[in-house]
Amino acid sequence: MSSAPTERPTALRLFLVFSRIGLTSFGGGLSGWLLREFVQDRAWLSEEEFLNGLAISQALPGVNVKNMAIWIGYRLRGRGGAIVGFCGIILPPAIVIILIGMMFSALIRFPITHLALDGAAAAAIGLSLSMGITAARRVPRGLFPIIVLAATFLTVGIFRWPLVWVLIVAGSISVGVEYAKLARA
Amino acid sequence: MGKLLLSLLLVFAPLSIATIGGGQTVVADIQRQVVDVHHWMTRDEFLNAFAISRMAPGPGSLLVTLIGWQVAGIAGAIVSTIGIFGPTTFLIYGVAHLWSRNPGARWQRALESGLRPVAAGMILAAVYVLLRSLEGGWLAQAIAFASTGVLMATRINPLLLLAAGSGIFLAARMIFAI
The missing domain is CATH 1.10.287 (Helix Hairpins)
Known part of the structure; x- marks a missing residue:
């Protein structure tokens, strides 16, 4: 695994990766998902670039993960990448949350739904904590x-x-x- | 209807600017505006919407999309989403642009290395607060720490880890009644 980014993803690929993260990140910790997907798994960005972007995204107003998606998208593909990053991380989960809203009264009747989600939320903290440890070690x-x-x-x-x-x-x-x-x- | 959409936008756009360090910081303000000030929802309806936003994947701030949808249908969902995410989008875009125009400038390197310890402290503080408020007591905390260890040591797909955490928690509660 080289640390320098080797290939730049296409806009479609970028959109699909952001959507997948938007749609599968149960329990929060989205920035941790981004670190994992973009730096550790695909090496599209170096850890250094990612952590710098994260620091800027946190200092600016706005939802962190949306800032991060635009920052990463811009780094990888300029303006088009920023648009794709924003749309990918927001639109698919926005549609899903409305669908869940429609089914809510059916889902909420089962206590098992709550337990399953509490467990996922606990595991999702691992994504944030491991990212926090990485960020602290690389200060x-x-x-x-x-x-x-x-x-x-x-x-x-x-x-x-x-x-x-x-x-x-x-x-x-x-x-x-x-x-x-x-x-x- | 147009008036309602405009007031949704006017409530959520300023809150968007106030979301520093994560969208969760403005939930109390959202509740105040939506329930107490504008009476768009009852307290119970709001708490249900909040619970849904916690169980749904994606950014927690999509709570606002759901509120917009429940208050004014699809148009409400779109307007509220633009309100909470829109204004700050141009800010980060402008900064990203500025960054790539002046690579390696001194002010840039100072901002990066100066803000990184602050960001790390903020992330760890948020995790600490989350860990303390986790539903499910010590078992949930144990799952959180185990998941951290596994993530740092392996290249496991996070979704698999979430499913495992969910399954273990469920099994412990239902079968062993821990």
């Missing part, structure tokens, strides 16, 4: 990035401070420090 080297990571985790996860403020404060300090570091180098 730029040095003490400062680790402090930023730990402070973000503590303030958001444990103290439950508002995400937006943590992002603005931690993000600008961290980016400012990196910028100064690059200016000196």
